[in-house]
Amino acid sequence: xxxxxxxxxxxxxxxxxxxxxxxxxAVDVCADGASGLDWAQMVNYDLIILDLMLPGLxxxxxxxxxxxxxxxxxxMILTARSEVDQRVKGLDAGADDYLTKPFAIEELLAxxxxxxxxxxxxxxxxxxxxxxxxxxxTREVTRDGQRVELTTKEYAFLEYLMRNTGRVLTRSxxxxxxxxxxxxxxxNVIDVYISYLRNKIDKGREHSLIHTIRxxxxxxxxxx
Amino acid sequence: MNNASIRVRLTLWYGSALALILLxxxxxxxxxxxxxxxxxxxxxxxxxxxxxxxxxxxxxFGPFLIFEDLSQDFPEIxxxxxxxxxxxxAGQVTIQSSHIQSRKIPLSQTAFRAALExxxxxxxxxxxxxxxxxxxSVPIRQGEQLVNILRVGTSLQPTDRMLQRLLTGLYxxxxxxxxxxxxxxxxxxxxxxxxxxxxxxxxxxxxxxxxSQRIQIPHSNDEIGQLASTFNDMIGRLEVSFKxxxxxxxxxxxxxxxxxxxxxxxxxxxLRRPRxxxxxxxxxxxxxxxxxxxxxxxxxxxxxxxxxxxxxKLKMLPVxxxxxxxxIHQQAVVLGKERHIQTVLNMVDPVIIQGDDxxxxxxxxxxxxxxxxxxxxxxxxxxxLVVVGKQAKIVVQDHGIGIASxxxxxxxxxxxxxxxxxxxxxxxxxxxxxxxxxxxxxxxxTIELHSTxxxxxxxxxxxPMTSVNAS
Numbered sequence: 001x002x003x004x005x006x007x008x009x010x011x012x013x014x015x016x017x018x019x020x021x022x023x024x025x026a027v028d029v030c031a032d033g034a035s036g037l038d039w040a041q042m043v044n045y046d047l048i049i050l051d052l053m054l055p056g057l058x059x060x061x062x063x064x065x066x067x068x069x070x071x072x073x074x075x076m077i078l079t080a081r082s083e084v085d086q087r088v089k090g091l092d093a094g095a096d097d098y099l100t101k102p103f104a105i106e107e108l109l110a111x112x113x114x115x116x117x118x119x120x121x122x123x124x125x126x127x128x129x130x131x132x133x134x135x136x137x138t139r140e141v142t143r144d145g146q147r148v149e150l151t152t153k154e155y156a157f158l159e160y161l162m163r164n165t166g167r168v169l170t171r172s173x174x175x176x177x178x179x180x181x182x183x184x185x186x187x188n189v190i191d192v193y194i195s196y197l198r199n200k201i202d203k204g205r206e207h208s209l210i211h212t213i214r215x216x217x218x219x220x221x222x223x224x
Numbered sequence: 225m226n227n228a229s230i231r232v233r234l235t236l237w238y239g240s241a242l243a244l245i246l247l248x249x250x251x252x253x254x255x256x257x258x259x260x261x262x263x264x265x266x267x268x269x270x271x272x273x274x275x276x277x278x279x280x281x282x283x284x285f286g287p288f289l290i291f292e293d294l295s296q297d298f299p300e301i302x303x304x305x306x307x308x309x310x311x312x313x314a315g316q317v318t319i320q321s322s323h324i325q326s327r328k329i330p331l332s333q334t335a336f337r338a339a340l341e342x343x344x345x346x347x348x349x350x351x352x353x354x355x356x357x358x359x360x361s362v363p364i365r366q367g368e369q370l371v372n373i374l375r376v377g378t379s380l381q382p383t384d385r386m387l388q389r390l391l392t393g394l395y396x397x398x399x400x401x402x403x404x405x406x407x408x409x410x411x412x413x414x415x416x417x418x419x420x421x422x423x424x425x426x427x428x429x430x431x432x433x434x435x436s437q438r439i440q441i442p443h444s445n446d447e448i449g450q451l452a453s454t455f456n457d458m459i460g461r462l463e464v465s466f467k468x469x470x471x472x473x474x475x476x477x478x479x480x481x482x483x484x485x486x487x488x489x490x491x492x493x494x495l496r497r498p499r500x501x502x503x504x505x506x507x508x509x510x511x512x513x514x515x516x517x518x519x520x521x522x523x524x525x526x527x528x529x530x531x532x533x534x535x536x537k538l539k540m541l542p543v544x545x546x547x548x549x550x551x552i553h554q555q556a557v558v559l560g561k562e563r564h565i566q567t568v569l570n571m572v573d574p575v576i577i578q579g580d581d582x583x584x585x586x587x588x589x590x591x592x593x594x595x596x597x598x599x600x601x602x603x604x605x606x607x608x609l610v611v612v613g614k615q616a617k618i619v620v621q622d623h624g625i626g627i628a629s630x631x632x633x634x635x636x637x638x639x640x641x642x643x644x645x646x647x648x649x650x651x652x653x654x655x656x657x658x659x660x661x662x663x664x665x666x667x668x669x670t671i672e673l674h675s676t677x678x679x680x681x682x683x684x685x686x687x688p689m690t691s692v693n694a695s
Contacts, residue, residue, distance in 0.1 A: 008646065009482055011510065015489040022496065053478075055643030080481055102485035105492040 001116055001156065002026040002043065002177045006036035006062065007051040007078070012101075016049065019105050020112070024139070024152040024159075026180040033057030040066045040073070044176055047115055049108075050095070051078045052086050060089050067094035074115040078103070113137065127162040129209055130222045132201060134162055148200050153178070157193050158201070161210065161220040170217040194218060230420075234413040239406045246402060250394040257390055261383040262358075266346055269360035272306050273344075273376045277364060280310075280374070305382075311373040318372070331361065331373065339363035339373045348380065356380040419448040423455055435463040475639035479521055479654060483514035517653070524655040528638065531662050538580040538666060545575040545616055545687070548584060549609045556592040556605060563601045567592070570608035575616040577687050579667050587663040588618065590656045591683050595622035598648060598681065615669075615686045623680035624648075632673050636661040644677075 003025050007013040010031065017027045028043070030036040033054040040048055040062075048071075052059030063075060076097045077090040087098050096118075097111050113136050117125045127134040131144045139155060141148045150158060156178050161169065171190050175183050183189070194210065202208035211219050309320040315331045335345040342363055350356040358380050364372040422439055429437045438459065439452045487510075494507040530536050549572055556567035595605040599622045606621040625644050627635060634640045639654040646652075660683075664671045667687050675681035 009486070011486045011514075012482070012489065015486070015493050019489075019493050019496075022493075055646060080478060101481050102488045105489055105496070 001046040001159065002028070002180065003047045003049060003112065004028050004030065004036065004039055004043070004045045004073075005049045006030045006033065006040075006054065006059070007049070008032060008054050009051075012051075015105070016108065019109060021152075023109055023112075024156040025112075026156065026178055026183075028181050033059060033062040037062045037065055037069075040071050041069050043181075044173075045071075045073045046119065046177060047112055048073050048075045049078065049112070050075055050090075052083075052090055053080070060086070060093050063090060063093040063095060074119050076108075076111060076115060127159065129162050129165050129220055132162070132209060134159060143201060143205075150200060151196075154193060154196055154200070158197055161197075161218065165220050165222075168213050168216050168219045174217065231410065231413045231417055234417075235406060235409045238409040238413075239402065242405050242409075243402055246398045250398055254387070254390060254394070258383075258387050261386060265358050265378060265380070265383060266360070269306075269346070269358065269376045269378060272308075273360055273362045273374055276308055276374055276376065277362065280364065280372075306376060306378045309375040309377070311375065313370045313372065315373070329357070329359070329377065331375070335359070335361040335375075336373070340370060342370075356384060416448070419452055423452060426459075427455075430459060435459070435466060472638060475654070476521070476525055479639055480518060483518045483521075487511045487514045521653045521655070524653055524659060528655065528658060528662070531659075538583065540578050540580060542576050543579045543581050543584060545577050545584070545618075546572045546609055548581070548588065549607060549618065552585070552588040552592055553607050555589060556596060556607065559593060559596045560599075560605065563596075563599075565596050565599045565601070565603055565605060567596070567605045567607060570606055570619075572609045573611045573616075575609060575611060575689060577616055577667070577689050579687065583663045584667070587660050587685070588620075590660050591620040591685070594656060595620050595624070595681070595683075597652070598622060598626075598645065599624035611689070612686070614689055616689050618685040618687070619682065620685075621680065621682040626677045626679045626681055627673065627675040628677050629675070632675065635673065636671070 074096040077095040338345045347359045359377045361375045608619040638658040641654040669687040672684045
């Protein structure tokens, strides 16, 4: 899951990024409205966290233009508690949720999970493919009731695969949703992580769930 | 009465006063009228008696001639419903007018005694039957000897009737007049108080939070008109300061919210799981920085609110301004060291001004600190003090990010920070220049800004001088 944070206060942006990264999301940060708008259109983000008090282009304007340009990602706006009209304007301009500053970091993460869950169409949030179960809240993964230990990146990759079960995911899609802008597309990092995941999920099982689709990418699927 | 409206009270006061006046007037009118009527009756009796006595004297007691003579001489007297009686010296009736033959109207003791002493008497009498009478008894004497007593009488009925009619008129007219003027008073009081009502309504709407409300001022410049315009002035000033306070508290809470968000976020993040000592140290350092920022904001806010309330005591003493500028220059050199920003001291004229050393130091340090803060690495800040006319001119010039001209006036506003300033130096509170402005103001000086975006800023402070040190 890849998240864009548009926040001008560097220290606020910094701790939001670190918190999200700890939850194994890929995070990009923009410090002003104009570049935030550019990035939102450039990259297919899974979630955008947008501060409304931005230098230059105001947050509400960024949101309006992004929606107009066809950005579909769920948007969470950050506002001051007193600015009710700002929240209303933000929600009307296409925001899906809001959070008032100062906020609790756990709440930010929970709301982010909720928005991603809603966008993914899984009401409980718990993802299941065959006997592989992934709980985004506890970030626990089990196969056949047995706990599978994953690194942050492996977890993010698996979550992305499971959210898109039965769909072919190209390398560039995977790069866009699991890694942030620092990712170098020309390396074979994705193939390396696929082999890690196969080792932990499919190795020693009767039927494997992670499939290679020759020439296009990867897919998670239950074989009949 | 205390709860009744002014309108009711005014009307009641007015009504009571009017009722009292009406009563006094009616009583006086009645008394004057009855007295005048009595006097008129008495005068006519006196006149009639004088004629009768004269006639009697001429005819030497020709009793039957009296009326004929009188009628002949004064025909109108006969018509005046008067009667005559002549009593003997013992008080017995000897002769009386024909039309009271049937009645006995004896001489009273008082009148008889007075007659013996030679005095005339007026009496009013009322018998059980018949009309009230006014009687005039005149002694007729020859030498010291009482010969006869002449009495002239007349009915008081016409005068009584007239007084009765007057009284009836007063009974009807007075309450009517009172009622009419009460209604008029009620109406007039209401009319006079209508602007007061309007003021109350406006004040109520303002109390409900609608600050745009104003009272329509009546065209007259009377007491109510003055009240209305004074009220409007007051509301205007209140509206301005209310907006300022609201803006100020909104700004203050916004400025405090950012450091709070950071400390809260950093701390919560750190507590999510066990971390290394180094990680904790970094969080604590960040938090300390934000706590410093908050306490700076709070200190400056407190200073400004105390300044607003006039609670900042100034020690106005002669200050050697050139020495102060040199000291500030030394501090500016230290401030700029880390980012290789040089501070150059240009011309420094010797100047003494009357001022508060501590506040002037704060003013200059703020300006120099800003100049260093908004300069790019390696740039130069210039500092100068010159005498222009009767003013000391302090110039702080930098070559940094500059300020767009549309923001020139607003940079002195509390909490106002340009977007560029926020991006460039996150640590500012947005209160420094507001404090500078206040310090310049209390020294009766002026502060000016010349700046363009990316062209650097030049703050010029003019302070009035007391004397120039020539040495």
